[in-house]
Amino acid sequence: MLTDGLGRELTYLRISLTDKCNLRCKYCVPSCGVERMPHDEILTLEEVLKLTDIFTKLGVTKVRFTGGEPLVRKNVISLIQNVSKLTNSPKICITTNGVLLSDYIDYLYYSSVHDINISLDTLDPLTYASITGQDAIAQVFDSIRECLNLGVNLKINAVPLKGINEEDIPALAALSRDYDMSVRFIELMPVGCASSYTGISNDEVRRKLDEVYGEGVEDGEGNGPATYVSYNGFRGKIGFISPMSHSFCSSCNRLRLTCDGKLKLCLASPLSLDLKSLLRSGASDEDISHAIKEAVLNKPAHHEFNSEGFVSQAGNMIGIGG
Numbered sequence: 001m002l003t004d005g006l007g008r009e010l011t012y013l014r015i016s017l018t019d020k021c022n023l024r025c026k027y028c029v030p031s032c033g034v035e036r037m038p039h040d041e042i043l044t045l046e047e048v049l050k051l052t053d054i055f056t057k058l059g060v061t062k063v064r065f066t067g068g069e070p071l072v073r074k075n076v077i078s079l080i081q082n083v084s085k086l087t088n089s090p091k092i093c094i095t096t097n098g099v100l101l102s103d104y105i106d107y108l109y110y111s112s113v114h115d116i117n118i119s120l121d122t123l124d125p126l127t128y129a130s131i132t133g134q135d136a137i138a139q140v141f142d143s144i145r146e147c148l149n150l151g152v153n154l155k156i157n158a159v160p161l162k163g164i165n166e167e168d169i170p171a172l173a174a175l176s177r178d179y180d181m182s183v184r185f186i187e188l189m190p191v192g193c194a195s196s197y198t199g200i201s202n203d204e205v206r207r208k209l210d211e212v213y214g215e216g217v218e219d220g221e222g223n224g225p226a227t228y229v230s231y232n233g234f235r236g237k238i239g240f241i242s243p244m245s246h247s248f249c250s251s252c253n254r255l256r257l258t259c260d261g262k263l264k265l266c267l268a269s270p271l272s273l274d275l276k277s278l279l280r281s282g283a284s285d286e287d288i289s290h291a292i293k294e295a296v297l298n299k300p301a302h303h304e305f306n307s308e309g310f311v312s313q314a315g316n317m318i319g320i321g322g
């Protein structure tokens, strides 16, 4: 079992497969663009598989592929199939913007990916294009429909932004009234270019939803940072992920592997371990496991997002993977 210096068990690894994305969400990718990493800096799929194997042997039981956009990575399906065949095969999840998902959904589903999060901040095509820079909402709706047809455990993740999509909050929530899915609202974190936008606290989102749909009832915590609320007549639950207003650091069980092979100990911190260099220097699995166990002892107790004068040094979310 991987345990940090505070006794938190680290069982969940988010793996960013690429720094490329087919969208340009304004709070995730700076308007000037991001410098692309050279190809040979990015972990090969064999390296990702090897590290995933090492992490699962250390006790990681769940991995989530993210990015950039994980589905723009070539041969992502063969990677996922190989991960599903590992001796200690983890629960495999994916977070995607949904634009390409309908091309891949059957392969994913039959490679045992049954938990899919789709990021969608609005149902309005014009607002969607203004947030993401692309006229692609129809493809996302197609993907959602196909996930529902297959019976995927589907969650929609939305980041409410002041003056941009706040009017969309009730309509987004209504997806879980009308369909079998959860809709989760994530508070904006001041990472990289997101610092230029103002998020909306989940207390405010909850008040808005209670006004529109009647008072919700607390309905558990799920397996991660979300707390859930049920609304009368809704088929799915509404989730609230509130890193800014109700930090969940004391129960954080996550690690992040960036696409260039850095093991990040906390989303908000630049602290990392360079696993790619270790791998490429020929270190044995035992050496790598040992380095990971040592590094996680330094996982920060909590993020500093709310500290006065906090300046993010962690880069943009497109490079971290959310």
Ligand code: SAM
Binding pocket: 021, 027, 028, 066, 067, 068, 069, 070, 095, 096, 097, 098, 117, 118, 119, 120, 157, 158, 159, 186, 187, 188, 189, 190, 191, 194, 317, 318, 321, 322
């Ligand atoms: N391309 C994939 C997608 O769109 O889901 C995966 C990568 S994206 C970085 C993962 C998630 O991070 C998305 O749901 C996005 O809305 C969220 N995100 C990006 N920047 C954020 C920020 N500053 N605060 C909170 N969530 C953020």
